[in-house]
Amino acid sequence: MRVGPAGVFWLQLAPDTGAVRLWTLDQGVARPLSPPDYRIRSRINGYGGGALCLTADGPWVVREDTGQLERLHPRSGEPVPVTGSRGNATSERSRYGGLVADPGRGVLAVRERLSVTGEVLDQALVAIATDGTETVLRAGAAEDCLGAPAPSEDGRWLAWVQWRLPAMPWHQSTLWLAQREASGALRSPRALLPPRPASVQQPSWSGHRLCVLSDHQGWWQPYRVRAIGEGSQWSLLSGLRADHGNAPWQLAEQHHLGLPGGGWARVSYHRGEGQLWLASAPQARRRRLADGFTDFRCLQYHQGALYALASSDHRLQSLIRIDLVRDQLEVLAGGERPLTSVVRPQPFVLADAEVCGFFYPAVASANHPGGSHRDPITPPPLILQVHGGPTSAAYPVLNLATQFWCQQGFSVLDLNHRGSSGAGRAFRQALAGRWGELEVADCLAAVAQLVREGRAHPQRLFIQGRSAGGYTALMAMAGADCFRGAVSQFGVTDPRRLCAHTHRFESGYLDWLLGEDRDRWPERSPVNLAHRMTGPVLFFQGELDEVVVPAQTRAMAAAMARAGHDSEVVTFTDEGHGFRHRASQAAVLRRSLAFYRNRMAAT
Template sequence: MPTAQPHGSWTSPIDAALAASHDGRPEYTGPVGDELWCTEPRPAEAGRRALVRRTADGTTTELPAPWDVRSRVIEYGGQPWAGTERAEGGPLVVFVHFADQRLYAYEPDGDREPWPLTPVSAVGGGLRWTDPRLHPDRGAAGEVWCVLEEFTGEAPTALRRVLAAVPLDGSAAEDRSAVRELSDGRHRFVTGPEVSPDGRRAAWIGWDHPRMPWDGTEVLVAEIGDDGTFHGARAVAGGPEESVPQVQWTADGQLLLASDRSGWWNLCRLDPDTGDTTELCPREEEFAGPLWKIGLVWFRPLDNGLIAVLHGKGTTTLGILDPESCELVDIAGPWTEWVPTLTVRGSRVTGVAASPHSGYEIVELDTATGHTRIIGAPHEDAVDPAYYPEPVLRTFTGPGGREIHAQIYPPRNPEHSGPEGELPPYVVWAHGGPTGHAALVLDLEIAYFTSRGIGVAEVNYGGSAGYGRAYRDRLREQWGVVDVEDCAAVAGTLAAEGTADPDRLAIRGGSAGGWTSAASLTGTDVYACGTIIYPILDLAGWGTDETHDFESQYLESLVGPLAEVPERYRERSPVGRTDRLTVPFLLLQGEDDPICPPVQCERFLAAVEGRGIPHAYRTYPGEGHGFRRATTMIDALESELSLYAQVFGFDRPDVATLELKR
């Protein structure tokens, strides 16, 4: 029989160290012959990403520390490695090392340490690479074709991006001039070149400021000359109001692409010569998503003409599409979220997926037999699953009757229940992006709170991905309004219906979610406190020179053109509304964050100083945008719990008391 105990004070086996050890997921799966490679997180090793090799017999090895396989192109990175099998000497792999952003070559069956292929630049952020493709038959010793991001000055926006060819013989390791540029730089942003099966054409995606890739992109096709140069690049699809986040060649020289021209990212087949386009499976579902990283993969053609696709509305699943009949057969299994990193090897399709009761694992579907199995990072219950929350998918009603999608995680613990008549506190989680999505998966950070008697409401507010373009566009020029209203509507409904204690509501979020949290605390009276994590707090600063190039003009659509509506930037910024702040808050910030730098927090704190608002500011050296180190995540979670304990009035002797300054 569960023991009645105040919500928030329940004992739980899910501590912060356990939650931190399960943070992150496998990413960037890819084939090297019959082997499967990917990157995996190592929170206990200062948050590095390990390059992991799985051979056909199931043996697993990894490129050891200090190698950290992660690109910084557009700061969010992208596909950081590529590999090929060889007749002799075993596989050859190239990868980006996070520390210096150089491209390295690696022979896993040899006895040689990885060696650099690209030089270091002293200009600005240097030279960076992502989305590589190995072409061992190009040039004298073979080449890597990829995206080059090159800084031309010290400012975060002083840079250029082109498609480039890096020689595999190492001749460019100290010589930038040995890197061959393939594209003409007409677009500010590009993805890596997809080469047609006959080797005669390349296709890629490009876009420019002020658009983000979910606003509008172009698909470009160029002829590849005998000397490996690109000629006659031309746009064949997309446009300023049409987003195409992925393009792929078919075996017969057609292009597969995902376009949202219908209002949903649906699959099309395009003849690059005539421009004729065929919709393959029109549905009010998403067959792709926002291109936050370069080289994301939502679909892959199979050798038999079928197409492996990730699709859904809100949640996602893996299906096999017959493009001729529009028949779509979905995989059997519990998974509700698939990472856009599909790999095809013959009849086998591999992806990374999670469910409300399992973390991210590597799943393989054999399309010849229909058999599914877990081949990597298998979920193992670290505690009794009775301590995991049981989420409920709900649709709430917001201002004007608009729909708001959310996942509600009530408190759950087999040993405890709340006292009769006591409603639990709830924390509203606002996801980042804001063109992002809160996935319906097992998250031990959520379980950390729910197993202690604190409910969590993850809100996919207007502007979130996964529900079509019209839902995404709700946030256009309304950031700080729609997201704040939607989160408040969910919190208010939970309180009104008797699910949550109306006096013990909090809000938390990171990045754009940190903005929504701060904007909510300075713009509503719904919450008793909040946790603000590596946030945007000053729109005018962030929209000029206080962030990276990729998002430097994002506010033009989220808020409006700065030159035309400067007062809107001032009025909505939490830094200018601290006089409305009346409740305690916790501010968490990485000291090395180039996207939301500490100066934003420091300016906010200066405006709060002397107002008597209880608050704490925790900073973490070596952390950027998104915490990766186990020590950081433990401190951040325990600090957050201590904030809630002090504000909501329950005891937590198992965590250090967070000192709140006034």
């Protein structure tokens, strides 16, 4: 979402087609701007981010099928190509993301240069003028990743974040700063190092003040950073011991913002819930805004108002505007209530541990599987949902699939196991070398606690997850006999094979998760533990998946068959790593429901 003199623009997924389109406000009414067959998406680092920015000329976007930049007319939506002309072979082998407006010049972006076979060769920070002229500002070495370009308001300075593979950006990254010549070129770039190695993210400017989130004191907290002599000075702006951002899987996130007059707006996370806070001046007392929402992204400020994409636990994501003068909140788009009755999340905390999550109780009047309206199962069956990443998190926001399960008579637990983001650096780093062990132990402890509390039926426990969450579900099925079955959506089954085929961004991630001693990887590879599976597994796989390739899922199912264990593989020919089409998502729910009901009928 971006806001400026040209208007309010945001990207929105069309669930029937899986296409992302550009929307805008037209006399206060939301309408799609880009053509129906025009898809917008960045694939930088495989996960994208920053596919939209706004200049005085209107919105710039990344076109999904080419990875190139185009400008859309702010009224008609007519696209005008900017990069990737047929006469420019270099641009044709490149793709872009992390877009930000470059005041008075054009756009800044991260560019990935690709080989003929599609492998990423390197990344660079580039400036792109309106006529398509491209200038490389910072060329990274083969192992370098760049992101978060942040020009000062007067255009005289540029800050950005850089990290070197095999590190992930939430492990260790560096803040860089350079002056800019009149031409826009960088002069004297230098690294501004915090007192200790850290992950830094989201540099931004408020006047001449450079601010950034850094976790060198244990949490992603906001700091003002000054270059002093050969070193730098880092001044903590908030002593609140909380993460003020989440793991930067995508570029161009914005969870904190400087305001005119020295004030600020920030998101902070508390046991998974995002809270929005405001201070109107540097010494003003902070106050909470929009407390009916539970997560916030893409903070923007324009003409006395704060804008954000806000989520809640009972309605769809909203584009909100908060008038800071009148202290009034307005939902500009979204925010629909798709269900007349919504199951609200209950905070879950694992006894004697920092592990937490959100528990959604089954609807009491539902036709419980294995029971009936007159004789429901008590306590109800439970589905433990494991988030992906695994360096990601579960948030208390409306998830229609979770609501489906509750309406079908299942309780659901969304768990933030050790290794999740949002609970500080130590908690996030705890999974180093212990993936497949530590988070599995947290899953087992969580369901055991719910059983003891009488909130889950001990013979009706299931586990499901996507990608890394699918891996954890499979490892749990191989390591314990409490689950009656598992559902894996494009879950990792063979880390060694994944490592050989994964993209550049995650090329060293598995070494961090499983340890550099690869001789030990087989003992934490589900495909090698098929003989230990304690129940059947239902697999869902996209045939276009380039992260967890279809052959990996089929090999796991074949290994289970050889070991005498039941499994089923459901494939989607037009899906990749993540199911974007409404028909695919509905099919996953229908087939999973039948799978769980069959398992309960058999016990």
